[in-house]
Amino acid sequence: MSHPRETPTRFCLRPCDADDLPALERFAAASPVGITTLPNDRSMLHARLQRSLHSFATEDVSGEEIYLFALEDLDSGGVIGISGIAARAGFADRFYSFRNEFVVHRSLPLGVTNRIHTLHLCHDLTDVTLLISFHIDAAYAHTLAPQLLSRARLLFIAQQAERFADRVAAESAGVADDCGRCPFWDAVGRQFFGMDYPTIERLTGGRSKSFIADLMPPSPVYVPLLPEEAQWAIGQLHPVAELPFSILIDEGFDADTYIDIFDGGPTVQERLAMLKTVSRSRLQRAQLQCGAPGTEHTPRWHVVTNTLRQGFRATLTRAQPDATGLQLDAATLHALGVDSGDPLRVAELDTHQAGEQP
Amino acid sequence: MSIHWHFRPACADDLRALSKLLPAVELETAGFLDAQSNDLLLVAVAGRTGTDIQGCIRVRRRIGMEQPRYWYHLGCVVLAAAELGLFQREQTLLLGNDHTGATELADLQIDRDALAPPAQLLLTRYLVRAALCLLQRDDATLQPDRIIAAVPGVQIGGTSPFWEGFGRHFFPGDVAQSLARFGSQWYTHVAALLPRHPIVTSLLHANAQAAIGGIASDAHPLRDALTASGLRPGQHVSLYDAGPVYETTLSELNAGHPLQQLPVRPSSELNNPQTYLILNPSEPSLWLVQAEMQADGRLAISPDCRLQTALADATTVWVG
Numbered sequence: 150m151s152h153p154r155e156t157p158t159r160f161c162l163r164p165c166d167a168d169d170l171p172a173l174e175r176f177a178a179a180s181p182v183g184i185t186t187l188p189n190d191r192s193m194l195h196a197r198l199q200r201s202l203h204s205f206a207t208e209d210v211s212g213e214e215i216y217l218f219a220l221e222d223l224d225s226g227g228v229i230g231i232s233g234i235a236a237r238a239g240f241a242d243r244f245y246s247f248r249n250e251f252v253v254h255r256s257l258p259l260g261v262t263n264r265i266h267t268l269h270l271c272h273d274l275t276d277v278t279l280l281i282s283f284h285i286d287a288a289y290a291h292t293l294a295p296q297l298l299s300r301a302r303l304l305f306i307a308q309q310a311e312r313f314a315d316r317v318a319a320e321s322a323g324v325a326d327d328c329g330r331c332p333f334w335d336a337v338g339r340q341f342f343g344m345d346y347p348t349i350e351r352l353t354g355g356r357s358k359s360f361i362a363d364l365m366p367p368s369p370v371y372v373p374l375l376p377e378e379a380q381w382a383i384g385q386l387h388p389v390a391e392l393p394f395s396i397l398i399d400e401g402f403d404a405d406t407y408i409d410i411f412d413g414g415p416t417v418q419e420r421l422a423m424l425k426t427v428s429r430s431r432l433q434r435a436q437l438q439c440g441a442p443g444t445e446h447t448p449r450w451h452v453v454t455n456t457l458r459q460g461f462r463a464t465l466t467r468a469q470p471d472a473t474g475l476q477l478d479a480a481t482l483h484a485l486g487v488d489s490g491d492p493l494r495v496a497e498l499d500t501h502q503a504g505e506q507p
Numbered sequence: 508m509s510i511h512w513h514f515r516p517a518c519a520d521d522l523r524a525l526s527k528l529l530p531a532v533e534l535e536t537a538g539f540l541d542a543q544s545n546d547l548l549l550v551a552v553a554g555r556t557g558t559d560i561q562g563c564i565r566v567r568r569r570i571g572m573e574q575p576r577y578w579y580h581l582g583c584v585v586l587a588a589a590e591l592g593l594f595q596r597e598q599t600l601l602l603g604n605d606h607t608g609a610t611e612l613a614d615l616q617i618d619r620d621a622l623a624p625p626a627q628l629l630l631t632r633y634l635v636r637a638a639l640c641l642l643q644r645d646d647a648t649l650q651p652d653r654i655i656a657a658v659p660g661v662q663i664g665g666t667s668p669f670w671e672g673f674g675r676h677f678f679p680g681d682v683a684q685s686l687a688r689f690g691s692q693w694y695t696h697v698a699a700l701l702p703r704h705p706i707v708t709s710l711l712h713a714n715a716q717a718a719i720g721g722i723a724s725d726a727h728p729l730r731d732a733l734t735a736s737g738l739r740p741g742q743h744v745s746l747y748d749a750g751p752v753y754e755t756t757l758s759e760l761n762a763g764h765p766l767q768q769l770p771v772r773p774s775s776e777l778n779n780p781q782t783y784l785i786l787n788p789s790e791p792s793l794w795l796v797q798a799e800m801q802a803d804g805r806l807a808i809s810p811d812c813r814l815q816t817a818l819a820d821a822t823t824v825w826v827g
Contacts, residue, residue, distance in 0.1 A: 254699060375710065
């Protein structure tokens with residue numbers, strides 16, 4: 150069996166279907182505390198899966214939709230990763246974040262100038278589109294599979310733009326240990342909620358967050374007053390979040406403005422049009438490749454998606470689009486569920502993303 | 508002894524003696540020497556000698572009207588979520604200027620070398636009372652009529668746990684050095700560095716929280732003196748050590764500790780003398796004397812006392 154790194158074309162991203170529940174359970178069980186969109190509860194996962202199926206199928210959108218994707222290794226036939234999209238963050242309610250702000254206090258007589266970090270509870274990200282539920286099998290972490298799993302959903306958003314906001318955000322899990330002890334939560338949220346971090350994550354999964362406004366202090370939190378451990382945790386990542394976070398940063402997401410109100414993990418956000426994969430994506434016509442590819446240009450790795458909703462498919466291919474279209478072999482056309490002449494959305498991967506030398 | 512103490516305004520000749528009680532920075536400008544200023548420093552001199560300064564108290568009127576003064580207001584925010592069965596009542600601190608315009612009693616100092624502890628307690632009490640009596644007599648139309656006095660907060664090992672848990676993060680310098688340099692103006696300067704938004708105190712270190720509203724162990728006499736005169740801890744604490752700010756109003760003072768106007772007469776026989784504060788009819792000064800209330804409504808004082816106070820027979824004085 151060839152090494153996964155050598156054959157990225159074997160990966161295919163598709164909408165989750167009803168048979169993917171065991172895979173969801175496996176990923177949920179392996180997720181650390183803080184990945185709330187993957188609750189470790191079969192009935193809740195089943196409900197989310199049903200909701201996703203409906204979202205892909207419905208023509209009548211409200212903003213409450215979630216879309217779950219499964220990344221399949223076509224060679225093994227197994228699901229090796231999942232990712233998702235929530236159409237509107239804080240749907241029918243508010244989406245809470247802490248916004249990083251800095252104030253400068255100065256006293257000329259005392260000769261002191263301080264730049265003070267404060268956290269402001271806000272709803273700025275309410276109604277943005279949220280990237281959720283990224284998880285990939287560790288064996289594939291160093292392949293191109295994570296690139297496909299993360300970036301292809303951005304092309305889905307671009308293609309189905311009427312279902313989503315023009316701004317995208319993503320929460321990344323913050324610092325917490327295996328027992329669920331979270332320094333930022335212990336210093337801030339616990340003072341007001343009176344419960345530990347795993348408990349609040351369970352309580353908030355899938356329910357209205359209006360109680361957050363009721364329980365969190367409305368005035369800014371002055372970061373210098375927090376214990377050092379909590380200060381350090383602000384904007385820091387749980388180890389499992391490092392890979393997806395690095396992809397988002399490479400996309401051009403801003404990571405400096407917002408943090409999660411519970412664990413202090415960074416919440417990235419950016420306008421969809423500014424994201425690298427979306428801004429460089431082009432609509433191309435699929436073409437069945439005849440014969441060996443030409444050597445005039447070196448083929449580069451691309452994320453390729455069809456333009457369907459329920460039948461969405463995405464894969465990776467080494468190709469060189471030209472004015473006539475994108476030439477793909479039959480297997481790739483089949484994986485994408487398209488025929489020659491069908492539209493494709495194509496975005497080139499950077500050299501470093503493809504693991505190639507520049 | 509017929510006269511315990513004479514309370515009078517400080518004069519230039521007192522500066523050397525006052526250097527034992529007050530820091531040099533507070534004496535450099537000595538604004539209290541200007542009779543037209545809103546700053547009065549009342550000194551307590553031993554009745555017999557008339558020269559030994561054994562204590563002092565400062566009365567500042569209309570505070571914060573030229574240079575802002577700051578305190579933390581102790582507030583409350585309720586955070587409740589019925590669906591989770593949670594109800595939290597949280598204490599808050601908010602930097603503000605709420606007592607601007609009030610009258611302040613400050614810089615109460617006692618010469619502990621000159622007085623035994625019982626006398627120290629007595630002098631502390633009567634310095635407060637003397638200052639208040641002057642306000643009751645001379646500032647009857649005071650507006651606002653609030654009177655405040657800050658009591659030193661908790662100290663542990665020579666430092667304030669409240670400052671260590673809070674203020675230090677915004678002013679990392681040496682507070683003692685800064686106070687020696689700027690005097691009480693330091694509090695105005697440091698306020699520019701402190702948070703302007705409400706602070707939920709449960710986010711502070713436990714030692715800092717516990718110190719809020721607490722009193723230094725050696726400040727209990729001051730607290731007792733203020734309480735005896737009708738002041739009560741209000742909703743404010745000091746910037747540095749979160750010591751409580753006691754307060755009252757002139758109206759409350761007049762209701763609870765009214766002054767009386769009584770004619771005096773000398774008497775060589777005081778059968779049951781009590782301690783009274785007698786206000787000089789024409790000056791902002793007082794005497795703490797042994798005197799006796801007579802059945803005819805006059806206040807009998809000893810001939811010796813009459814001599815020292817230079818009060819003519821039948822002069823009507825205010826008595827506190």
